[in-house]
Amino acid sequence: MISRDSTVGISEERGAWGAVFSMSLCVAMLIASEFMPVSLLTPMAQSLDATEGLTGQAISISGIFAVAASLLMTTMAGRINRKWVLVTMTGLMLLSLVLIATAPNFALLMVARALLGICIGGFWALGTAVIMRLVPREAVSRALAIMYTGQAVAAAFAAPIGSYLGGIIGWRGVFWILVPIVAVTLMWQLLALPSMPANDRQSFRSLIDVLKRPYFARGMAAVIFTFAGAFSMFTYLRPFLETVTGADVITLSQLFLILGCSGFVGTWAGGKFANDYIVRLLQLVPLVMGAVTLGLLGFGQVVAVAAVLLAVWGAMNTSMSISWMAWLSQNVDDSPEAAGSLIVAAIQASILLGAGLGGLLLDHIGIHATFIGSALLSGLAALLVGTGNNLLKNTR
Incomplete structure (x- = not known):
């Protein structure tokens, strides 16, 4: 009963x-x-x-x-x-x-x-x-x-x-x-x-107090480079697929659908592994996204290869957000609202900055420079994450 x-x-x-x-x-x-x-x-x-x-x-x-x-x-x-x-x-x-x-x-x-x-x-x-x-x-x-x-x-x-x-x-x-x-x-x-x-x-003092924590400040820097790297590539993906892959309108729709649907895999993986393997996810995401971007530069002329690489990128893209929010919930659990405000502001600003930088490279050098810049930003994010120990509150 x-x-x-x-x-x-x-x-x-x-x-x-x-x-x-x-x-x-x-x-x-x-x-x-x-x-x-x-x-x-x-x-x-x-x-x-x-x-x-x-x-x-x-x-x-x-x-x-x-x-x-x-x-x-x-x-x-x-x-x-x-x-x-x-x-x-x-x-x-x-x-x-x-x-x-x-x-x-x-x-x-x-x-x-x-x-x-x-x-x-x-x-x-x-x-x-x-x-x-x-x-x-x-x-x-x-x-x-x-x-x-x-x-x-x-x-x-x-x-x-x-x-x-x-x-x-x-x-x-x-x-x-x-x-x-x-x-x-x-x-x-x-x-x-x-x-x-x-x-x-x-208060604004609570925002500053959270930002003064060394592990959180380092995490914020990694967040900025991770999202800037992702969106400096994603914002200009269509011109890359049109000029390098040679995709027509139908192929473009199919490739974007593959990228979007693979996000469900990333969502599932983030939910399943973020609780126990948060450091591994934070390390993996920028490394894989940077590697995929370089892979597109090298092999993006082949539609099938581009489709596989975009599927991997799409999965990483959705797990990226879940991973950083899970990191926040585990390491700033005493002040989640202040930390949430800061990390969301950093993400939104990095999206604007990444898109702006990618656009400048595209206009003045070319799409290859945009993708190389994206990969470099992702690489810097991976370096900031490092072993992950400096991102955890219990290792301050």
């Missing part, structure tokens, strides 16, 4: 995992909303009477606001219950999508994208800390993997689906489709997320 206490415990556990899955859906919508304009850039530019280059800034502005929001969120949120902070972020995403779908001009589009950037930075700054409060310590890496499954789904399917539907119902119609899904996400969070009062009032 099952006791009442046991029944309550099972119910609470199911509720916690329901909350984790609601966050996974929210992640999928955030990623889809953030990168959907990539596949709809041309029709959006034509509709808003703007150049494609100018419309592309709608993507970068969300990143800039995400950096600011990730640094400010935990301090400005103060003692507000973390459930209501997350619900507010999802509500702002809903508003942002409505504004994008109805934007009569480029100016309002930029305002809407800035709002989305606040949602992105705010959600990710608190995401890992919330996961740590929802599930037991031994289940954190599995819960993080579930949350990042939303990222893998969006990365694999959002762009091709958005491009296809955009040709049928127009780019505004694509964003209108996202609106009811985000509304469902909002309702799910209201029902599934438990009350999570803020533990302590965060």
